[in-house]
Amino acid sequence: MKNSRPREPLANGCESRTYDPRLSARACALEAVQHNNPQSRAQRMAVEGRLSPSGVWIADDFRSNLIIDRYDPVFADMRASKLKHLRSANSEDAVTWNVFRSLRQVAPEVWLPELWRHAFPGTSAPEPGRATVSLWKSVAPPLGLLAGGDEGESEIDVVIEAPTWVWFIEAKLGSDISTGTTTRSERDQVLRNIDVGTHYAGVRDFQFSLLILSEPRSRKGADRVDQYRTFDIVRSLLALHRPDGLPNLQHVGLLKWSKVAQVLSYAATNAPQADERIHAERAASWLRHKLPEADNLLPDSNHHG
Numbered sequence: 001m002k003n004s005r006p007r008e009p010l011a012n013g014c015e016s017r018t019y020d021p022r023l024s025a026r027a028c029a030l031e032a033v034q035h036n037n038p039q040s041r042a043q044r045m046a047v048e049g050r051l052s053p054s055g056v057w058i059a060d061d062f063r064s065n066l067i068i069d070r071y072d073p074v075f076a077d078m079r080a081s082k083l084k085h086l087r088s089a090n091s092e093d094a095v096t097w098n099v100f101r102s103l104r105q106v107a108p109e110v111w112l113p114e115l116w117r118h119a120f121p122g123t124s125a126p127e128p129g130r131a132t133v134s135l136w137k138s139v140a141p142p143l144g145l146l147a148g149g150d151e152g153e154s155e156i157d158v159v160i161e162a163p164t165w166v167w168f169i170e171a172k173l174g175s176d177i178s179t180g181t182t183t184r185s186e187r188d189q190v191l192r193n194i195d196v197g198t199h200y201a202g203v204r205d206f207q208f209s210l211l212i213l214s215e216p217r218s219r220k221g222a223d224r225v226d227q228y229r230t231f232d233i234v235r236s237l238l239a240l241h242r243p244d245g246l247p248n249l250q251h252v253g254l255l256k257w258s259k260v261a262q263v264l265s266y267a268a269t270n271a272p273q274a275d276e277r278i279h280a281e282r283a284a285s286w287l288r289h290k291l292p293e294a295d296n297l298l299p300d301s302n303h304h305g
Contacts, residue, residue, distance in 0.1 A: 020274045022110035048235060049087070056237045065094040067286050068279070074136075080167035082136075092157075092173040095290060097135060099260060103267070104133040106276040112160070118259035119209045120251045126165045126205070134159045141192075144241030149183040154196045158211075166201040168193050170183040170221075170256070171211045175272050177221035186237075188250075190224040195238055198246045207251035211260070228252045261287045 049059040058217040062083050063070040075083070086093050103111055116125035127266035138153040145151055158169035170177070170193050177189035190210060198206045210225050212218040228234050229252050235245050271277045 044140040052088075057089040059087045059089075062094070063090055065098075067282060068099045068105075069097075072101075089293075090174060092171055092175065093136075095173055095257075095287070096157050096171045099264070099287060100133055100135055101281055102264070102279045105279040106267045106271045107273075108133075110271050110276075111263050111280075114263045114266050115255075115260070118263065119255040120207065120253050121249060126162065128162070131160055131162045135163075136244065139196045139200045141196050142241055144243075145195070148241065151181060151183060151187075154192055156193065156197070161201075161204070163204070165207070165250075167207045167209065168197040169209045169211050171216045172221060173213055173257070174217055176211070176218045177224065179220060188220075188224055190221060190228060191234065191237060194228065194234055194246075194249065194252065195242065198242075198249050201248055204248060205250045206246075206248045207253075209253050209255040211255045211257065213257050213291070215254075222254060225252060225254050250269070257287070257291055261291065 006305060047057075047059050047064045048061070049057060049064070052058050053078070059065055061256075062075075065088075082093065083092050086097075088094075103115075108128040112128035112131055113125040116123070135158060137156045137159045139156055139159075140153050141151045156168050157171040160167040160169070170189060179185075179188045181187050181192070190208070194208050197208055200206075210221050212219070212221060215222040231249055231252075234249065234252075235242070238246065261284060264280050266288060267280035268277050268284050271280055
């Protein structure tokens with residue numbers, strides 16, 4: 001049954017929180033209902049939608065889950081299944097959009113070195129000045145792979161790139177990686193990202209991060225990342241169609257959403273322009289609230305793999 005927007009004002013319990021209630025009313029309502037707080041249950045219903053059979057909130061309009069660029073043209077021709085995923089309170093896509101579209105509004109000189117430091121400790125960040133951020137870019141597989149069977153384009157969650165380097169980020173929230181494709185049961189999601197990413201990068205340096213909530217939530221992915229830090233293993237697994245040996249592969253690592261929240265907070269203080277600091281603070285506040293909620297995710301068929 002659909003729940004309609006209530007006439008009651010927002011509950012005081014939400015308004016008294018440290019984050020801006022105008023930006024986080026929906027998130028506060030989600031937490032309140034999860035903890036069975038009758039006073040604030042109406043807030044949950046302030047976003048029109050319904051509860052799934054497993055108890056996950058599904059908004060009628062996917063834009064209810066977004067805090068930035070809700071009417072971006074990318075949504076006009078987006079496939080229906082992806083829009084459906086965006087409606088779920090558990091949507092990895094919505095979190096990815098809110099965080100990285102917000103970071104895109106901030107000078108990369110501010111946030112990129114910080115994000116890099118958390119993803120690849122002990123290494124030097126590349127020149128950030130001409131870096132761009134793209135979401136859900138479709139990337140074709142290496143031609144050599146197709147000789148052994150079909151494989152469609154890979155949709156990369158986050159692509160950060162510059163003239164001399166490329167960084168692919170695969171974002172997971174409460175789910176784990178896929179361990180194979182339809183035609184290749186051994187071609188897991190991390191290996192596939194590294195393969196198509198090094199091919200896409202061409203002569204540019206390539207790095208890959210798996211962005212997760214925690215190792216227990218994404219155990220298979222965390223184990224694969226640890227394995228593929230040994231580049232000889234990657235080269236061996238891809239040798240049949242990648243005789244080049246992936247010479248541009250530079251870094252493979254884990255990144256956590258909690259560290260991304262720290263990067264947003266850093267940008268909220270250090271960005272050079274006032275509007276950039278506003279974008280960063282809004283996303284930081286939203287994500288800080290989202291993380292405890294995400295750590296208690298209910299199972300949901302709307303997970304995006």
